Amino acid sequence: MKILVPIKRVVDPYTKVRPLGDGSGLDTEGAKFEINPFDEIAVEEAVRLREKHGSVEIVAVSIGTSASEEQLRKALAMGADKAILIESDLAFDTLDIANELSVIAKEIRPDLIIMGKQATDDDSNQVGQMLAAKLDWPQATYASKIEVTGGSVDVTRETDDGDETLRLATPCVLTTDLRLNEPRYIGLPGIIKARSKPLEKRTPSQSPNPKTRYTLFQAPPAREAGRKLSGVSELVAVLKERGAL
Amino acid sequence: MSKLLLVAFSASEAPLGVGFAKALGFPFDILCFGEAPSADLGAELIKVVAITELPPADAIARIIAGQANGYTTLASASSMHAKDAMARVAGVLDAAMVTDVVEVVSPTEFKRPIVAGSVLATVEVLASPLVATFRPSAFRSTNRSGNSPVETLTVDLTSKVERISHSKRGGARPDLSQARVVVSGGRPLKDASTFETIIGGLADALGGAAGATRAAVDSGIAANELQVGQTGKIVAPNLYIAAGISGSTQHMAGIKDSKIIVAINKDADAPIFEFADYGIVADLFDAVPELTRLVKS
Numbered sequence A: 001m002k003i004l005v006p007i008k009r010v011v012d013p014y015t016k017v018r019p020l021g022d023g024s025g026l027d028t029e030g031a032k033f034e035i036n037p038f039d040e041i042a043v044e045e046a047v048r049l050r051e052k053h054g055s056v057e058i059v060a061v062s063i064g065t066s067a068s069e070e071q072l073r074k075a076l077a078m079g080a081d082k083a084i085l086i087e088s089d090l091a092f093d094t095l096d097i098a099n100e101l102s103v104i105a106k107e108i109r110p111d112l113i114i115m116g117k118q119a120t121d122d123d124s125n126q127v128g129q130m131l132a133a134k135l136d137w138p139q140a141t142y143a144s145k146i147e148v149t150g151g152s153v154d155v156t157r158e159t160d161d162g163d164e165t166l167r168l169a170t171p172c173v174l175t176t177d178l179r180l181n182e183p184r185y186i187g188l189p190g191i192i193k194a195r196s197k198p199l200e201k202r203t204p205s206q207s208p209n210p211k212t213r214y215t216l217f218q219a220p221p222a223r224e225a226g227r228k229l230s231g232v233s234e235l236v237a238v239l240k241e242r243g244a245l
Numbered sequence B: 001m002s003k004l005l006l007v008a009f010s011a012s013e014a015p016l017g018v019g020f021a022k023a024l025g026f027p028f029d030i031l032c033f034g035e036a037p038s039a040d041l042g043a044e045l046i047k048v049v050a051i052t053e054l055p056p057a058d059a060i061a062r063i064i065a066g067q068a069n070g071y072t073t074l075a076s077a078s079s080m081h082a083k084d085a086m087a088r089v090a091g092v093l094d095a096a097m098v099t100d101v102v103e104v105v106s107p108t109e110f111k112r113p114i115v116a117g118s119v120l121a122t123v124e125v126l127a128s129p130l131v132a133t134f135r136p137s138a139f140r141s142t143n144r145s146g147n148s149p150v151e152t153l154t155v156d157l158t159s160k161v162e163r164i165s166h167s168k169r170g171g172a173r174p175d176l177s178q179a180r181v182v183v184s185g186g187r188p189l190k191d192a193s194t195f196e197t198i199i200g201g202l203a204d205a206l207g208g209a210a211g212a213t214r215a216a217v218d219s220g221i222a223a224n225e226l227q228v229g230q231t232g233k234i235v236a237p238n239l240y241i242a243a244g245i246s247g248s249t250q251h252m253a254g255i256k257d258s259k260i261i262v263a264i265n266k267d268a269d270a271p272i273f274e275f276a277d278y279g280i281v282a283d284l285f286d287a288v289p290e291l292t293r294l295v296k297s
């Protein structure tokens, strides 16, 4: 079995990010960058599938600047066999990313693509579904459990009002929810050891042709801190006064 | 001429799009899955896909994409099934997509929250058609008039995916994303039955929905679909009560548009007090049952 795991380099989700003063971008000076948490879960799931089923080849792929090599190294340290960096300084929108990933998927011909349900920087929640459409493969988004049996995959996924289990034939695209698994800890020695694994750099298959473009970044309207109340009876009085009870 | 196709995944979702359609300023049709929605929403035409259960995303996306001709924008209220299907529609149509619109600046410029709501970004759309999801709480609209004709579509529901089980929870409480009151609990709620008694008890007394943090969901205290935040549900009730919740960026991303936020936390320095309109520094195991009693009496 072959699994392709697309990963994105994102600003550490525990860092507070603000817009630059002139609104032209995000102030990430000094911030740490990580594998998108959902993608780290995808790598972990792929590694667990190998631990369970044996003979699984895992290829991690990222589209981004040379800095994304760091995140691909981490994926290799977690257990990916091979990494591909599609290196570019240009702006790709979600559709461009899906296009680029579909080219790689057609070349590598994975049985499964496991990827994040959303990138924690743009919060788009689009690329997996777009990629599945471009490949005309079935999809199961927001997976909280993945079981592979023979030529099919059972995926338990979250819906708006509960859970459902879908059975998909391979090849298919799965996107991960936070509760799918808890990624293993990889220390620096593991990352250094992974330096001997292959990381191939390429240029994009075509230049991006974004159909959406970010033009302004602003601070959201601030919520002011209110006041502390003496206790529950004062709260009830205040809420009644405001017509909320 | 510019035109909007408002996609509703159930009849009750259809009215949620009226405010967005107004903000966009385009005439619109509704494509509704399930039963026909009320005819007074102001649509030029209502197209109905008469089904009792939504098929998997590949089939829904094919049906929606098949109706796309003639529309400048295809949009639906943000929800998990909307994001699942609409992004696939964008893939099928090779179309631009914007998720979670909270403001229409112009028909080609939209504002949306990014990085867990820490930043409000303006996105310019450079191609047509556009596929979008919008947060209904940002586009409230009440006045309704009109009497739209209804057309029932014959569609192909085949999917490459087989649904082998579906558990619908929910129960008697209102839908979290639509509720006017939400009571949420965090990690200190210990276990599912404590959560149900304490948080569920107050929610029921207020006729509201129960919500939870990811920490509570992860430790099995609350059901998955109750998670509120960046990666869970977005809520915008009149009253949000957070008990035993620290106020992480990811949780706050889901509750920012609530009208009144009340925090009950025993740590006076908990970050949630920086956002809450009213705070009580107290043990939730005392304060919440007391509040429930006072509300009931």
Ligand SMILES: Cc1cc2nc3c(=O)[nH]c(=O)nc-3n(C[C@H](O)[C@H](O)[C@H](O)COP(=O)(O)OP(=O)(O)OC[C@H]3O[C@@H](n4cnc5c(N)ncnc54)[C@H](O)[C@@H]3O)c2cc1C
Residues within 6 Å of the ligand: A013, A037, A038, A120, B185, B186, B187, B188, B212, B213, B214, B215, B216, B227, B228, B229, B230, B231, B232, B233, B243, B244, B245, B246, B247, B248, B249, B250, B251, B254, B264, B265, B266, B267, B270, B282, B283, B284, B285
């Ligand atoms: C990519 C990513 C996405 C995430 N998405 C979400 C999301 O969508 N939603 C979400 O909620 N989280 C999300 N998180 C997790 C988030 O970062 C926090 O870890 C989580 O919200 C913390 O939950 P909590 O407030 O219940 O727990 P804690 O942070 O542990 O806070 C518990 C609070 O309860 C108080 N307390 C303890 N005992 C009592 C008592 N007896 N009475 C009163 N107060 C008490 C404590 O003082 C503390 O402030 C995400 C994280 C990541 C990395």
Ligand SMILES: Nc1ncnc2c1ncn2[C@@H]1O[C@H](COP(=O)(O)O)[C@@H](O)[C@H]1O
Residues within 6 Å of the ligand: A006, A007, A008, A009, A036, A038, A039, A061, A062, A063, A064, A094, A097, A115, A116, A117, A118, A119, A120, A122, A123, A124, A125, A126, A127, A128
């Ligand atoms: N630049 C990228 N390189 C590789 N994968 C990406 C990239 N951007 C997004 N993805 C994948 O698409 C998923 C969803 O991202 P998004 O639709 O942007 O929220 C991520 O979790 C990644 O798996």
